[in-house]
Amino acid sequence: MIVFDQVTKVYEPDVVALRDVSFHIDKGEFVFIVGASGSGKSTLVRLLLKELDPSGGKIVIGGRDLSRLKKSKVPMLRRNIGCVFQDFKLLPNRTAAENVAYALKVQGEGNAAIRKKVPEVLAMVGLAHKMSSAPDELSGGEQQRVSIARAFVNHPPLLVCDEP
Structure with missing residues (x-):
């Protein structure tokens, strides 16, 4: 379960990325968040991953209030979240198989x-036939699919995709 309760994120100086965002996502739900470029979608993802802290409001994932989560516990949170990033974040010196x-x-x-x-x-x-390929030997779409495979391989309880 994910809860955003009146979440606001303001970047300095006074750039509001999100204002009073509230929603509730139950286990098993499949949700798309759509919006124009610059509308706060990536900020929302970064808040879910605790890469950022909200300026206001409360975020709860699986019953855990992220504002109370110690910095040392953030890696454990992230291990339960599969992520597909806009830029894929593949390790350039590893093959597709090694990235997964x-x-x-x-x-x-x-x-x-x-x-x-x-x-x-x-x-x-x-991409079974591309297991030994390095990221720079893959097309953009293939790199994206490696990123999806890496996010999904652990069967995480939460899968978050930023511009999949």
């Missing part, structure tokens, strides 16, 4: 599980 495997390694998965899951998820996004 990285998400599993961070979670402490063993090598046997990684060898099984990585090809499966790359096949799901139609």
Whole structure:
């Protein structure tokens, strides 16, 4: 469950990205947030990931009030959120398979599980034949699909996509 309660984000000097945003998303819901460029969609994603703190209001994810979440606990929060970023954030010196495997390694998965899951998820996004390709050898759409595979490989309870 995700709750935004009267969330405001103001960047200095006085640039309002979000003003009094409130919504409630239940487990299992599939939600699209659409808007013009500069309307605050990426700011909303960064607030969900606790990359930013709101200027006002309250954000709750899975019953946890993010304003009370200690900085040391933020990595644990993020491990439960699969993310697809606008710029994909692929590791340039790693293959498609290694980029996907990285998400599993961070979670402490063993090598046997990684060898099984990585090809499966790359096949799901139609990239089984590109496992050994570096990001600069992939088209933009293929890079995006590697990013989606990496976000999904751990089956996170929350999947957030910024401009998927």
